Amino acid sequence: MQLLPVGITYFLEVARTGTLTEAAQALTVAPSAISRQIGKLESGFGVPLFVRHARGMTLTDAGSRLLAHARRSEAEAAALVHELRAGPDVETRTITVACSEGFGRRIIPRAMAAFRRENPDVTFQLDVVSRQEATRRVVEGIADIAVTYTMGPQHNVRVECAVEVPVAGIVPIGHELAGRDRVGLAELCEYPLALGSTATSQRELFDIGVQLEGLTIHPVLVCDALAPLYEFxxxxxxxALVGDLGDLDVDGVAYVRLDHPVFRQREAQVQTMPGRRLPWSATQFTSKLVSLLTSPGSAG
Known part of the structure; x- marks a missing residue:
């Protein structure tokens, strides 16, 4: 059920697709109908919302501000529809969480299980995606909460908490580095390396550290998924390298902290949509995630 005004619905789709044609296809209406509605909005606000180009449309500053408001309204409208359909038990709802893989491996499923022991009527949707996609889903109201790695300021989300997460090397049991408290970057690079792709924040920082140290590397395996890296x-x-979220335990591998200041540029964040009123259950679960990330020893 659509609660938003038609003009806002059309505006959201044009902002998402970047063209009238694609928006019209998604909404199964004529492009001219969408154009008229956008024109009415711009006339009503007295400012242009889009810059028209030969290949599409991009948001103006005013359009970006309207988009942020419209996304909040869209998310709250969807939540209201869910609550009305749920009847008297308005707190029975699904909490949607988007996260990058390191968080989805243990810490978030464990938090969900613990939360459900106290709130058995709550259900979860967990989407394990790239770090940028996790943030995008919160920005667009697709997810209630994102838990992901970031580098640099975040302007389109509300950061509920941000913590520096150390990086650890994983080595086979019995490896000569096993049992060490810390290992330097140059020493780690003496061994065959299994790394994520250059699209990952950890690899991006690793490559910067390698350049600063004047090292040359030739990874023997490049893979963004954690399971193959662990098995390798x-x-x-x-x-290989992993984020030390405080949930490392026996996995048939040993862990050793990687000591280099370059990794301090990366943070683990819990993110929500600015200005959006989350339901009580999602707010409480957000608080639990914040507690786990700021006190990672309690993740188990």
């Missing part, structure tokens, strides 16, 4: 290390194929 277990089978003595090389060493």
């Amino acid at each position: 290390v277990r089978c003595a194929g090389g060493v």
